[in-house]
Amino acid sequence: MKRRQGWLFFIIFLLTLSVYLLINYPLQLGLDLQGGSQLTLQIIKEEGKVTSDELEAVNSVIDKRVNNLGVSESNLQTLGGDQLILELPGEQNPLVASRVLGKTALLEFRTQKEGTSTDLKTLQLQRLSVKELIGQYSFAEKSQNNDNFLNFIQDDLKEIEQELNYSSTSNDLYGKLIEIKKYVDKEITNLFIKTDLSGKDLINAGRRQEQTNSNWEVLLTFSNSGGEKFAEITKSIAGTNQLLAIILDGESISEASVGNQFASTGITGGSATISGNFSAENARELEVQLKGGSLPLPIEIVETNTIGALLGSKNILKSLYAAISGLIFVGIFMIFNYRILGFVSVLSLVLYGFFNLAIYSLIPVTLTLPGISGLILSIGMAVDANILIFERIREELYDGNTLTRSIDSGFQRANSSIVDGHITTLLSCFVLFLLGTNFVKGFSATLGIGVLISLFTSLNCSKTILRFFTTYQSLRQKNLYLPRNNFLN
């Protein structure tokens, strides 16, 4: 008897500990419960597998960019060797994040080939027209009865295509516009020769508003060697009609001439500005990208989930209803069929709930909707063990054994089949956890933890509680353990 009381105190201690843990280390809620955005980034590599070094490098660049974006909270994880998962709690519109993160941000400085001035001028004009057409298209998209407008754009585009001697292959107008713009960008870039100065030579980037108008410019600060290279390059083209182009991901974002006054030394001081008609937003995006450095491998955003905060809190409430009503259904069923034994199993279930949640806050397990469904499902499975035991106890009682003996042998004899019976469920959980996606991992983690904890609560806790009850003489009548109608049989 003394040993059992020791267990009772141990269980009470565990319960207190769980409550303490839950108060001091609140549960971590997944995005489907608190609202926010989740982006899955896929690293693109044409040949071979992404190595762990490359993954690490991409991870650190993305991490820097996210930090520079100034979001209050974020969580970046790698997944399956070539994916990254970025969670932005509270973010309802991940557009800016996706624009900043999705770009490789490969910055190059190139000098113009000699004798290409007229070609460049033509292309620059064409680029301007295409940009204008894209602007007009976005405007047309928002207005009604825009068929005429769109026809105009279509005609203008055809003219440009003829000039370029290139015909686009996209099906829709917008796709065509973008395709032509890319083509023009490529043609412009081809007029410039690579230098050894690149984004790697930057130590910082910033932005400021231009003094003369409301446009923004981006400031670049070079490292020492970068500054020297920059001086060298500018010196080589100073005073000529060759331009210096700053190229981002294959698109020239600025072409500028270098004045004759720099012919002897080049532009020194180790800094440069890019002023290419940036809006405040664009300038900030570029700044963040340059600060984070360029990605060693391109990435693609393959999944975006966005959940509103209101929906998140509704999901919490619904899960709570489901969990509590599940518990009540099971409780009524157990008490109806097993009376005091049923009541004991309900108490163990409540303990089970607390222990589970405490483990979640300890590990920690981030609670998501599938995770909660795993927990709720494991409530049903946790009672399984109790049912096995209680059936054995009933059999023993029917055979005319005393209450204490029946309880003892009931627990003893059911032991092995309970442990055995959970093995297959644990197997499935294990496989799911190893191979599953994030979403699936949540379910298998909570179900697996639940099955393990249920072994403790349904074997040990219910036995202890039952022993405690049977110390009271008034609770030792057999008919409290067997439904009356069963005696009629």
Place this chain on the structure above:
Amino acid sequence: MKYNLELIKNKKKIIGFSTVLILFSLIGILYSTFNTSYKKPINLGMDFVGGNELRIERVCEAECSNFSPDSVLENLREISKNNKVLNNIKLQFQNNNKLISVRTPYLSIEESNNLINNLDNIVGPLNYESKDSRLIGPKLGKRLLTNCLTSLLVSLFAISLYISIRFDKKYALFALLALFHDLVIVFGIFSWLGIILSVEVNSLFAVSLLTIAGYSVNDTVVIFDRIRENLKLKNEGYNETIQLSVNESFRRTTFTSITTLFPLLSIILFGSYSLFWFSLALSLGIIVGSYSSILLAPSLLLKD
């Protein structure tokens, strides 16, 4: 309370019933593979084929005004010329016109934002706090599908291995037969649901199949154990002992299934919509699984 299931007498009926169920499922799977627009054994959802799913609530005073989905699409076409969106869009109103749910092929975040803005203009104002938007690229979808299939195969293999170690050949074979019976039927029901109600399966469906596998084998193991134990202890005939063992574990098996069904029922009734089909699949699996453990698997063991 003693149960008296006449297993021996009804062996043919039980096996016949299961055969009918299996045939029903196979027909669904075949029909779905050859006669539907998606040409797959089951209607694969966004998780596996990629796409864009949006659910957002409207802000309405008392009651939400009635829009026909067609008129909204008409309006969308007038505003937007994005063919990618408009050629293959499904739009529905739910919850007394309050909730709009939209499915399109995969969109970029920008395109999806444009779509939401346009919707806001037509049926708005919209409550952005209630937004539930998922964009899945087709590449990721394919990957998820292989991922799910691998997990299914690995886990079925692990379970088969476990069973064949634990039981001798005959028992192992019938336990596995019962398991595949359960999985095929649940799969078949969802094939039919896809054909009739356009219900789609996502990665959670694969999870439910795996969970069903684990759970249903567990039930069969308990009953087979009882049979083995009784065959050693009791001196009655082989068939009679099997029938007795089933009746002895009947209460236990149905009770554990019922207590597992209750929480699932609560999720179906009160839980979030994203868990509805998942819980339904699990519930079906548990019902079919208990049936196959109590009636089918032991019947297969009976000698003629």
